[in-house]
Amino acid sequence: MPKDERWEKPLYQTEAVNxxxxxxxxxxxxxxKVETSNPLNSRPGTNPEQLLGxxxxxxxxxxxxxxxxxxxxxxxxxxxVDVAFIGDRAEYxxxxxxxxxxxxxDFETADKLAQEAENRCPVSKLLKSSGNYTAETATSFD
Amino acid sequence: MPKDERWEKPLYQTEAVNxxxxxxxxxxxxxxKVETSNPLNSRPGTNPEQLLGxxxxxxxxxxxxxxxxxxxxxxxxxxxVDVAFIGDRAEYxxxxxxxxxxxxxDFETADKLAQEAENRCPVSKLLKSSGNYTAETATSFD
Numbered sequence: 690m691p692k693d694e695r696w697e698k699p700l701y702q703t704e705a706v707n708x709x710x711x712x713x714x715x716x717x718x719x720x721x722k723v724e725t726s727n728p729l730n731s732r733p734g735t736n737p738e739q740l741l742g743x744x745x746x747x748x749x750x751x752x753x754x755x756x757x758x759x760x761x762x763x764x765x766x767x768x769x770v771d772v773a774f775i776g777d778r779a780e781y782x783x784x785x786x787x788x789x790x791x792x793x794x795d796f797e798t799a800d801k802l803a804q805e806a807e808n809r810c811p812v813s814k815l816l817k818s819s820g821n822y823t824a825e826t827a828t829s830f831d
Numbered sequence: 832m833p834k835d836e837r838w839e840k841p842l843y844q845t846e847a848v849n850x851x852x853x854x855x856x857x858x859x860x861x862x863x864k865v866e867t868s869n870p871l872n873s874r875p876g877t878n879p880e881q882l883l884g885x886x887x888x889x890x891x892x893x894x895x896x897x898x899x900x901x902x903x904x905x906x907x908x909x910x911x912v913d914v915a916f917i918g919d920r921a922e923y924x925x926x927x928x929x930x931x932x933x934x935x936x937d938f939e940t941a942d943k944l945a946q947e948a949e950n951r952c953p954v955s956k957l958l959k960s961s962g963n964y965t966a967e968t969a970t971s972f973d
Contacts, residue, residue: 690966690967691965691967692913692926692928692965693965695915695917695926696913696915696917696926696928698917699915699916699917699926700871700916700917700918700923701870701871701880701915701916702913702914702915702916703878703880703881703884703913703914704884704911704912704913704914705881705883705884705885705887705911705912705914706888706909706910706911706912707885707888707891707892707909707910708892708908708909708910709892710889710892710893710895710896711889711893715885715888715889716885717877717881717884717885720877720881721865721877721881721885723863723865725889727893728842728843728845729842729843735859735862735863737886737887737889737890737893737953738843738845738886739845739847739859739862739863740882740883740885740886741847741882741883741886741954741957742845742846742847742859743847743849743857743858743859743863743865743882744879744880744883744886745847745879746847746848746857747849747852747857747867747878747879747882749849750849750850750851750852751852751853751869751879753852754852766850767848767849768848768849768850769846769847769848770846770847770848771834771838771844771845771846772844772845772846772847773837773838773841773843773844774841774842774843774844774953775837775838775840775841775842776842776953779951781842781951781953782953782956783953783954783956783957784834784837784838784841785957786834786838809922811879811916811918811923811925812879812883812925814924814925814961814963815883815925815927815957815958815961815963815964816957816958816961817961818960818961818962819956819957819959819960819961820960821956821957822957823832823834823835825833
């Protein structure tokens with residue numbers, strides 16, 4: 690399927706490459722390069738689960754910072770994202786669960802701001818309709 | 832929304848953290864740590880778009896390697912992923928487009944294998960129902 694007309698005037702566009710899979714590297718031309726490894730062995734390196742988790746955590750956190758500013762609140766938000774790899778060969782799936790902690794406001798306020806972040810963060814929007822994405826407003830991190 | 836019962840026995844589980852947004856770091860406890868930066872300025876660092884692109888590229892590439900092996904083909908597949916940031920404040924979105932190149936087989940075969948990878952890669956599955964994800968079988972990379 691070709692790109693649609695929404696690609697014509699992006700605010701920003703980037704490209705990521707992998708030609709080595711889980712035992713090599715992924716990189717952005719002229720940008721970051723990371724070593725990859727299989728999540729099921731102990732070789733050093735990162736994997737699609739961690740890269741996706743860091744993408745979502747960063748997107749949600751940046752959205753929360755904007756929401757904190759808009760509400761005149763100090764920055765206290767933290768985001769942790771769990772990613773699980775489940776299933777059998779050729780039927781593998783990822784599960785994604787975001788935990789949002791906002792200290793210094795009551796839980797009801799934190800929950801309202803967290804839900805606003807969920808609705809605005811572009812990575813959350815991409816995952817939302819998958820059926821494999823959940824989020825919660827946390828009261829602490831273990 | 833809490834985690835469902837599918838989280839109970841994962842093959843693998845990981846966690847990613849960000850408490851600094853686009854001007855700091857994202858990390859996996861005891862694992863990778865990356866510097867983050869805003870895609871709209873030139874400060875060094877990576878961003879949610881690139882992390883998501885590397886996640887998808889690595890997932891698709893690893894799936895293609897498995898499919899190549901299953902079909903007795905040498906490994907030639909390469910994956911490039913474009914990610915665009917579009918929209919206006921509070922209405923931002925990401926667009927994701929995967930390009931799959933498989934050299935050494937005819938286009939029809941390449942297209943069939945690429946579509947199989949699309950259907951099996953867990954990150955593709957997460958993005959598929961978003962309306963913002965497209966993929967194509969490439970005949971070359973620019």
